[in-house]
């Protein structure tokens with residue numbers, strides 16, 4: 056074996072295979088860096104540094120160098136990409152989704168318009184349980200086929216990493232089927248997928264009178280143990296809510312998950328305030344998501360424990376309910392990420408850039424805060440901040456070339472896809488939308 060582990064002399068690798076790309080003529084290179092904090096003292100560009108008239112060099116799957124003031128020296132074999140004087144941002148990261156699902160719930164959408172609430176629909180046996188029925192009836196390959204075009208559209212919208220939760224199976228076989236579909240999808244297309252086990256999404260109908268038995272199943276070696284052993288998920292999420300799991304039940308599930316090496320996340324403080332964000336702090340969750348009804352005690356506890364606040368403004372917008380108090384959370388100094396919560400019930404919202412627009416107009420988050428929230432802070436919420444989510448030497452080359460001049464114009468162009476090209480792991484990816 057040679058010094059290169061049997062791969063041959065690296066100097067013999069042809070230039071193409073080395074993947075040398077230079078992006079030139081970048082009007083604004085946006086480098087989100089810091090965590091969003093209202094008192095960060097960085098003015099309106101809180102957390103985002105910019106270079107104008109910039110270039111960036113990719114070698115292999117990494118960012119090798121970048122700079123401003125015209126073009127860098129290029130070498131033979133470099134692929135040159137002209138950004139046309141437009142803005143380049145890191146690949147966007149959607150850190151909370153339910154992208155694997157079957158069926159459609161537009162009937163509930165109409166019922167809400169007519170006056171029923173999301174919680175009422177759930178209490179009447181609809182909601183999550185409707186999607187559970189459809190997912191149980193679908194095969195793993197059918198789930199894959201349904202999710203693939205969704206991921207293609209997300210990629211075309213500049214999203215290069217997506218977290219996907221189980222939670223519509225609610226049996227060992229069906230939860231594992233969902234997460235195996237995620238694993239398969241990860242191998243089939245360019246978007247990097249991150250699995251989260253959400254066996255505790257709601258108590259399935261057949262366990263209504265014996266909820267403890269369902270929690271036993273969720274925590275069992277057959278289910279949670281198998282998820283961990285097969286590497287199907289990195290995180291374990293619980294919907295801690297009056298219509299789903301109590302704080303005590305959630306604690307039990309999340310502590311068990313930690314034993315299996317899964318990192319806790321919570322759907323917290325969405326509809327009612329039952330202490331879920333405090334539990335997130337107590338169990339050392341990486342993030343607490345939703346937070347529409349968070350109180351001061353929850354904010355303090357999360358800050359103390361370093362829990363990331365993942366806000367889901369597309370969900371409140373889609374349900375027509377009040378948004379999470381983003382300004383209060385940011386001004387308290389918590390790191391904030393934004394995600395779509397893409398799911399067929401509460402957030403049929405695929406577009407992370409539309410979510411940024413909603414966060415700007417409905418939550419008074421600045422475009423800079425939003426950009427940090429869908430890159431650096433979203434990467435942190437997925438335990439990937441050392442590899443993705445910003446522009447820095449040595450970071451993975453996940454980049455989006457926009458057709459707008461600066462990142463403020465990204466949420467400003469609400470509902471329009473401003474993405475021109477996407478680079479994932481150093482490779483320009485074909486876009487199918």
Ligand code: NIG
Pocket residue numbers: 153182183186294322325370396398399400401402
């Ligand atoms: O994040 N709140 C709980 N879970 C999802 C909704 C799931 C559904 O309604 O299908 C959410 O909003």
Ligand code: FE
Pocket residue numbers: 151152153322396398
């Ligand atoms: Fe969710």
